[in-house]
Amino acid sequence: MKRRLQTVVGLLRCRQWIKNGFVFAGMLFGGRFGSLDSWVRVTTTFVLFSLVASATYINNDLTDCEADRRHPMKRLRPIASGEVSPSTARVVQLLLLVVGITGAALLDRRVLVVVAAYFALNLAYSAFLKHQVVIDVMVIAVGFVMRVLAGCYAVRVEPSVWILLCTFLLALYLGFGKRRHELLLVDAGMVGHREVLGQYSIKMLDQMIVVVSALTVTSYIMFTVWPDTVSRHGTTNLVYTVPFVLYGLFRYDFLIYQAEDSGNPTDAMLTDRPLLMTLIAWALTSVAIIYWR
Numbered sequence: 001m002k003r004r005l006q007t008v009v010g011l012l013r014c015r016q017w018i019k020n021g022f023v024f025a026g027m028l029f030g031g032r033f034g035s036l037d038s039w040v041r042v043t044t045t046f047v048l049f050s051l052v053a054s055a056t057y058i059n060n061d062l063t064d065c066e067a068d069r070r071h072p073m074k075r076l077r078p079i080a081s082g083e084v085s086p087s088t089a090r091v092v093q094l095l096l097l098v099v100g101i102t103g104a105a106l107l108d109r110r111v112l113v114v115v116a117a118y119f120a121l122n123l124a125y126s127a128f129l130k131h132q133v134v135i136d137v138m139v140i141a142v143g144f145v146m147r148v149l150a151g152c153y154a155v156r157v158e159p160s161v162w163i164l165l166c167t168f169l170l171a172l173y174l175g176f177g178k179r180r181h182e183l184l185l186v187d188a189g190m191v192g193h194r195e196v197l198g199q200y201s202i203k204m205l206d207q208m209i210v211v212v213s214a215l216t217v218t219s220y221i222m223f224t225v226w227p228d229t230v231s232r233h234g235t236t237n238l239v240y241t242v243p244f245v246l247y248g249l250f251r252y253d254f255l256i257y258q259a260e261d262s263g264n265p266t267d268a269m270l271t272d273r274p275l276l277m278t279l280i281a282w283a284l285t286s287v288a289i290i291y292w293r
Contacts, residue, residue, distance in 0.1 A: 011061075011078045011092065012054040018269060020049045022144055022167060023151030028283075030157030031232070033291055038155040044107055045154040049147060052100035052115050056122035058093040062086055063126045073185070110153035118146045133199040134208075137179060141171035162223035169216040173249070176212060177256045180205040209256070213249050220245050237289045244282035251275045 009015075023045050032038035061079045069080045078084040097119065104112040121139060130136045148167050152159040179200055223229055224238040252275065255268050268275055 007078050007083050010076075011058065011084055011089065012096075013057045014050075014054075015267075015270060016053065016057065017046075017050045019144065020046050020053060020147055022147040023049060023154070025148045025163055025167070026152030026157045026159060027155045028286060029160060029163060029233075029290070030152065030155060031290075032155045032157060033287060035155070041107065041154045042151050044103070045111055045150050048100045048103045048107070048111075049115060049118070049150060051096045051103075052119050055093045055096040055100065056119060056126075058089050058096070059123065060126045062089055062093075108153055111150050114146050114150040114153065118143060118150075121146075131195050133196055136196050137172060137175035140175050141168045144168065144171035160223070160229070162219065162226060162229065166216065166219045166223055169212055169219055173209060173212045173216055174252070176205050176208045177252060180209070180256060209253075213253070217242075217246060217249065233290050235289060238286065240289070241282055241285050244278055244285065248275060248278045248282070251278060 023042055027033055027035075027038050027042045032042075058079075061077055064074075065079050065086070069075050074080060079086065079089055101112070101116060101119075104115040121143065125136070125139050129139050145164050145168050148164060149159055179197070180202060183197055183200060183202060183205070221239070221242055224242065225236060229238065230236050251272070252268060255272060255275070269279065270276070
């Protein structure tokens with residue numbers, strides 16, 4: 001039973017569900033944090049998005065099955081390892097998709113549109129977009145923006161342009177860091193595992209990481225002091241959360257450049273204590289500034 005549960009968790013990639021935490025951004029910065037109804041709606045959106053995201057992971061695993069078997073870590077995934085047959089995986093994928101799409105339709109029409117668009121985008125990603133250098137990471141970043149949009153629509157909050165921009169840039173930063181990690185992890189003879197990796201280089205990714213991290217910090221600072229933000233929250237004190245953002249980015253830089261087994265954004269957030277504590281501290285400080293002035 002324990003082994004079966006581990007297989008299901010591996011197939012659904014439940015660890016990746018932390019990414020869907022971005023759906024809570026709209027509630028946090030939209031003034032809905034104290035509303036029980038908003039909590040129910042955004043939590044429901046989180047679950048629905050997670051189900052649909054897992055359906056996209058299964059589709060990606062089915063598409064990359066042969067390549068994954070040549071990867072030192074991905075070869076252990078349920079489909080690549082043979083623990084789950086392709087037919088079984090398809091059935092699970094269909095069930096996840098039906099529940100996720102139906103639930104989104106019942107929750108909110110705009111959430112349905114975003115969730116459906118997210119799935120369609122990921123189908124295109126698996127089919128051909130993941131083979132396009134830079135575009136592959138940009139598509140992933142757009143997926144994070146969709147998460148924020150879904151959360152905003154769920155609680156009926158107009159999405160802030162600055163939050164969407166910060167989300168996009170942060171996701172780009174994490175994505176380029178992950179590509180760098182993959183280049184280091186997979187030796188030269190196995191670059192063919194992910195065709196697009198052959199078009200990247202460490203030097204190229206280092207330059208992209210520097211540029212995008214600088215833009216991310218600049219955009220977040222602009223968001224905290226922008227007149228609309230100050231007017232909405234009635235305070236300029238959000239600027240005091242900037243040090244948490246700076247440290248978080250610098251800590252991730254440290255993990256990328258100093259630790260050989262790091263670089264995966266999800267793994268880093270779940271396993272690196274300083275980075276996790278920084279994320280928690282940023283969230284608590286933001287809540288305190290916005291709601292308990």
